[in-house]
Amino acid sequence: MIDQSLMHPIPDRRFKFGCHPEIACFTVCCAKLSLVLTPYDVLRLKNRLQLPSKIFLDRYTTSYVDENYGAPLVKLKMNEDEHRQCPFVSREGCTVYEDRPGACRMYPVGRAASKIPGWDKTGEYYFLVKEAHCLGFNEQRGWTIEEWIEDQGLAEYNTMNDLFLDITAGIPAKRLKSLSDKQLGMFHMACYNLDEFRKFLFSTTFLERFDLEPQLIDRLRTDETELIRFSCRWLRFALFGEKTMAARADLSPQTALPNR
Numbered sequence: 001m002i003d004q005s006l007m008h009p010i011p012d013r014r015f016k017f018g019c020h021p022e023i024a025c026f027t028v029c030c031a032k033l034s035l036v037l038t039p040y041d042v043l044r045l046k047n048r049l050q051l052p053s054k055i056f057l058d059r060y061t062t063s064y065v066d067e068n069y070g071a072p073l074v075k076l077k078m079n080e081d082e083h084r085q086c087p088f089v090s091r092e093g094c095t096v097y098e099d100r101p102g103a104c105r106m107y108p109v110g111r112a113a114s115k116i117p118g119w120d121k122t123g124e125y126y127f128l129v130k131e132a133h134c135l136g137f138n139e140q141r142g143w144t145i146e147e148w149i150e151d152q153g154l155a156e157y158n159t160m161n162d163l164f165l166d167i168t169a170g171i172p173a174k175r176l177k178s179l180s181d182k183q184l185g186m187f188h189m190a191c192y193n194l195d196e197f198r199k200f201l202f203s204t205t206f207l208e209r210f211d212l213e214p215q216l217i218d219r220l221r222t223d224e225t226e227l228i229r230f231s232c233r234w235l236r237f238a239l240f241g242e243k244t245m246a247a248r249a250d251l252s253p254q255t256a257l258p259n260r
């Protein structure tokens with residue numbers, strides 16, 4: 001959670017900011033972070049590092065259940081020395097820059113997104129996060145919010161992350177908090193451990209039990225963003241009983257859960 005005293009409105013959606021290797025605070029912001037990774041962040045980072053999902057998760061993240069929302073989340077582990085830097089920072093900057101998480105792209109802009117059940121569109125509000133160590137606000141480069149989103153490659157991140165937000169914020173916390181350990185395990189696997197989720201789809205009787213379009217099955221074999229989209233659809237069916245999937249036979253959400 002961001003300290004509210006650091007949050008500032010952005011009049012006319014315009015602000016001045018610059019960040020570059022010559023600035024005195026360069027990479028100061030890449031330490032001591034509580035950086036929650038979304039499923040799409042995990043996908044981009046594990047592919048960047050050419051690691052299987054499970055190894056990436058074990059090596060770089062901590063898993064926990066959010067006490068307010070009840071959703072299983074993962075955080076990036078900071079280094080365990082006194083500096084507590086991000087494992088991906090170097091003197092030259094971010095070593096995973098092209099695949100850095102959405103929150104790193106957005107900083108120092110904050111995006112509050114909300115989802116009202118039954119409404120199609122995600123509501124969003126932008127603000128600036130002004131931390132004392134960040135000298136970028138002394139720079140004169142002007143931005144609009146739209147220019148910042150474009151420059152930081154955020155559109156794809158926001159689209160993918162909003163699918164996840166639809167579940168974590170769109171489903172009442174009371175329902176999320178009532179999930180069993182087995183259901184939380186499924187939630188975690190489908191969102192973050194995509195290799196395992198793909199195995200669940202293609203190495204079990206899943207495809208015999210559900211009526212999926214052949215083109216979708218082909219895409220699920222090779223396209224991991226499609227796999228994330230599908231995992232959200234699957235979770236809605238398996239955990240919350242929504243009619244987002246068509247079962248071939250009479251199948252309740254309970255019997256749809258894999259034996260893990």
Ligand code: SF4
Pocket residue numbers: 018019020023025026027028029030107108133134135136137
């Ligand atoms: S603290 Fe601000 S200006 Fe300095 S490197 Fe981080 S984002 Fe850039």
Ligand code: SF4
Pocket residue numbers: 029030031033086087088089090093094095096097100101104
């Ligand atoms: S992923 Fe990159 S930008 Fe984000 S905190 Fe780590 S080093 Fe900094």
